[in-house]
Amino acid sequence: MHADDQVFVRLMESKMADIRATDILPEELVNLVEQVLPVQMRARDEALVTLPDPSSCATPEAMFAGSPLILRETFPHDLDQALSLFPILLDILGGTGGAASHAADTLRAAIASGELDPAQALRALPAGDDTLFAAWRQRLPESPRALSFLAASALWPSLNAAALALAERLPENLPHEHGHCPLCGSLPYISFLRQKEGLRFGSCSFCGFEHRIRRISCPYCDETDTAKLKLFRVEEYPGVVVGVCETCSMYVKTLDFRELDKGLLPCLDDMATVALDVLAQGQGYKRPTLSAWGF
Ligand SMILES: [Zn+2]
């Protein structure tokens, strides 16, 4: 799907309407995402990624044993593109109003004074180094995720472009008894069912790859005992099931829109179903990943 496809535009509009109808997320956040997603979709088409030599990737044997193809700290991406997207995203953030605008001003001043280097944030995210983000969460208590949002959103186009290209290197018949992404090893932030037989997929929280996972399992600890896995639904959200795991106390939402004739756009469906996160978290279950947006 491309940013200017009519299909994509209509799907995005309908998801934005779903998000607004929930009346839970702040309007600034909804406006932010509405502006950022088309920028990212266009950037994905333009990303320049150099794929690593197959000899530096995991072997098929290692992959069958559960190794991802590439570790996320070395996952290919277009750092130059991310650096050029950073100020564009910062401007969008600054234009949303409220606390986000204030956060954008503070970040912009820190970049101008040399106190913050965007490249450092763009390197810290793939490396899984939270130090810089933690410092900025403290500094911007009203928009604690502003910097991680910028880094995740600037990197996503080229990470996802690389993921789509690398998917061709996945061995055939790769087992899917682990919940993590076979390309980068990260956890899914949401899952969904597809095709007549209801094959289940997870959306990777790092590279955005959609990978097969077991239908009845916890994607976080691989529990398959149905006595430990419980499902709940809420009438207002047809087609969405929350699966909670008593073994690891995590939960995951699964979207099943096959009967509802509704397209999937996981990064927005996640936001449109945030009421279910509130419910699951209210019962003490946790979510191990952020949204696709870094907040
Ligand atoms: Zn991944």
Ligand SMILES: [Zn+2]
């Ligand atoms: Zn679990």
